[in-house]
Amino acid sequence: MTIIDEIATAIEIRAQERFEVSRDMNVMPDVTSQEGALHVLRLQRVGKKTGTRTILVVQAENERESLREAFMVAADARDSLPEPEASDLYMIMAISGVSDQDAARIETDDRFCRKYVLRVGESVYSLLDRSFLVSGQAESQVSAISDPFRVALAAVADAHPWVKDHLDSWRGVLLSGYSNVELVDSLLETAKESGNYGNS
Numbered sequence: 001m002t003i004i005d006e007i008a009t010a011i012e013i014r015a016q017e018r019f020e021v022s023r024d025m026n027v028m029p030d031v032t033s034q035e036g037a038l039h040v041l042r043l044q045r046v047g048k049k050t051g052t053r054t055i056l057v058v059q060a061e062n063e064r065e066s067l068r069e070a071f072m073v074a075a076d077a078r079d080s081l082p083e084p085e086a087s088d089l090y091m092i093m094a095i096s097g098v099s100d101q102d103a104a105r106i107e108t109d110d111r112f113c114r115k116y117v118l119r120v121g122e123s124v125y126s127l128l129d130r131s132f133l134v135s136g137q138a139e140s141q142v143s144a145i146s147d148p149f150r151v152a153l154a155a156v157a158d159a160h161p162w163v164k165d166h167l168d169s170w171r172g173v174l175l176s177g178y179s180n181v182e183l184v185d186s187l188l189e190t191a192k193e194s195g196n197y198g199n200s
């Protein structure tokens with residue numbers, strides 16, 4: 001099993017119960033140079049007909065031409081996807097011999113899509129814990145250490161007291177991995193349920 005096979009399998013396992021996962025190379029019908037070094041996974045939230053996410057799992061050499069080809073794959077995928085799906089495109093990269101510094105530089109480049117690079121010595125599941133496929137356990141550990149997000153929500157509640165009843169549910173929604181449209185719908189729904197919507 002290659003490293004990208006391992007990553008693709010881990011995504012399918014981690015996504016269980018939250019997403020329906022399919023492997024769909026039809027998203028990239030013209031890809032030839034990456035054959036054997038690319039998996040395309042489509043994740044659709046269970047029970048939803050919208051909000052499909054596409055993950056490209058790419059293997060590349062730590063060389064300019066190989067990385068350029070990988071980035072072109074991301075660009076082609078983005079061009080082939082309809083909106084708003086093009087905004088939910090991710091690329092997980094296994095790059096041979098990449099340094100942490102180069103990996104960080106690649107991850108901060110958000111042209112075409114959000115990128116995650118497997119670091120030397122990093123497990124596949126640790127990599128997924130840095131993405132929207134974070135496990136519940138990892139999320140709890142982060143919360144136990146430090147939660148600046150909760151601090152920010154508390155600041156909003158101080159400015160708008162009606163928000164206090166929604167902090168836990170909003171935090172859950174915002175960390176859920178929903179698409180932008182699903183986020184807005186879910187946040188508005190929790191506010192409407194309490195009858196406090198618009199009362200600031």
